[in-house]
Amino acid sequence: MNNLAYEDSGLRTEQDPSALNDLRLIPRISIQAFCETEAVASPLERAALDRRMAKAHLKVHMGGIATAIEFYQQAQTPNLIIVESREEPKQLIASLGQLAEVCDASTRVIVIGHYNDVWLYRELIRFGISEYVVAPVTLVDILSVISGIFVGPDAEPLGKTIAFVGAKGGAGSSTMAHNVGWAMSTLFRSEVIVADLDLAFGTANINFDQDPPQGIAEAVFAPERIDEVYLDRLLAQCAEHLSLLASPSMLDRTYDFDGDAFTTIVEVAQRSAPLIVLDVPHIWSNWSKSVLTHADEIVITATPELANLRNAKNLVDTLKKLRPNDMPPKLIINQVGIPKRPEISPGDFAEPLGLEPMAVIPFDAAFFGASANNGRMLGEMDANHAIVKMVNEIAHVVTGRAEVRTKKKAGFGGIISRLRIKK
Incomplete structure (x- = not known):
């Protein structure tokens, strides 16, 4: 140069x-x-x-x-x-x-x-x-x-990895990951691989109504066999442009992995598709830390509660240290407006994190429940639903086709003082 x-x-x-x-x-x-x-x-x-x-x-x-x-x-x-x-x-x-x-x-x-x-x-x-x-x-x-x-000019392009992780169990991170992956494949007609990294309790196979005989476990336990051909055998076709690397969701063995356990799988997937969605479980281990550190984009899904805010703050601060030269994580505030539940307002939630939410998803038990029980994505249930439009906007942002729209920020509201996060 x-x-x-x-x-x-x-x-x-x-x-x-x-x-x-x-x-x-x-x-x-x-x-x-x-x-x-x-x-x-x-x-x-x-x-x-x-x-x-x-x-x-x-x-x-x-x-x-x-x-x-x-x-x-x-x-x-x-x-x-x-x-x-x-x-x-x-x-x-x-x-x-x-x-x-x-x-x-x-x-x-x-x-x-x-x-x-x-x-x-x-x-x-x-x-x-x-x-x-x-x-x-x-x-x-x-x-x-x-x-x-x-890196040669003729080298094949690498797919973009987008890691979804929940600030707390039950925040809806997997649901967001699966629906955003489906939206990307549908909106952009681009090949997408969704990888469910929660081998014990993953829900991607249920959400996509799939029961593949093989999946990500075979790849993790035999990394020396992984190449594009073998990966293609492990993928389940969920839609015209979307493939699933499903978890076994069984407890017949324990899933204790080294830090680089998923490195080979992700690298091969990047050579196979332009977009890879990584559904990362809410755990903190050597391998989950490694996956989040090396992902191209990170999306944190959180519900508007104090424990979620504390965990999200810890994640944002830790990832900033691990990824000092990368953009900060993206934020989704999910399940907003549950009846009779005390909640932190989206502005007060986002302020301590220094992030503008990509989307604030309202609580809609009937819509999400019907989607999960039928094994269909939200966009398949009702393409014109307001929540589906939000998911589509998220797909545009995480692929770089749009930016997060900034809004006037609210005050701390005394919340950050209650977190007592150690510096």
């Missing part, structure tokens, strides 16, 4: 997570960086912690090309070396020649320089440098450059 043309265009930003949305996961490579300034070292260190770098290993050293030359006289070179240099163009070319003498021929090199010079850029490319980037650099610059080198 030649950033000479846009260095002063105002496109650079450290605070815009949407700039990272289209970046692919970096493959399993080793990267070492040698920096002369903290301004360059800092975004590199942030990049090392980004979820898109989960497979790669990035080590940042202070010191420029001279330090790199000394280092590799006794160490093997990695897949990628990133060096920062404040040297003038001709001196920089000479220093890189010395670095080349101690590097393997297969090692890629990115140079971060301080001279916006077209001649220098052309000489570096002719010299064999993979990319030249002019400082200052941002996390977006770093990930984009690395991705551009190691």
